[in-house]
Amino acid sequence: MSLATRADVEVTVINVANDMVAGWDIDLPNGITSETKLMEDLSFESIDVVQFAVAIEQAVERKGLPFEKLFMKEGEYVDDVELREVSDFLCKELGVH
Numbered sequence: 001m002s003l004a005t006r007a008d009v010e011v012t013v014i015n016v017a018n019d020m021v022a023g024w025d026i027d028l029p030n031g032i033t034s035e036t037k038l039m040e041d042l043s044f045e046s047i048d049v050v051q052f053a054v055a056i057e058q059a060v061e062r063k064g065l066p067f068e069k070l071f072m073k074e075g076e077y078v079d080d081v082e083l084r085e086v087s088d089f090l091c092k093e094l095g096v097h
Helices: 006-021 046-060 085-093
Strands: none
Touching: 006 046, 006 085, 046 085
C-alpha cells in the first residue's frame, strides 16, 4: 500500500478502525473520524488494541512498529488514544510528511 501523504495515513487508520468495529453496536453520529477515541468512542478493550495494532501493521505492510511509544507514557498505559494520534505516530515511524 502506498502511503505517500499524511492524508493517506489517516484514511488507512480510519479504514482499519471501521473494519474492526464493523458489526459492533456503536453509534457515532459523524462516523469514525481522526478525533475518534479508541476506548471512549469505540469501546476498545485491551485485546482490541492489540488486534488494532496488528491490523495497522498489516495495512501499512510493516511489522514490528513500536506501538509502546503510542500506548504507553512513562511506563504507564495511556487512558485513551485518538485516531489522529495513531496517524501522527505512523507518519513519524514511516517517514511520511
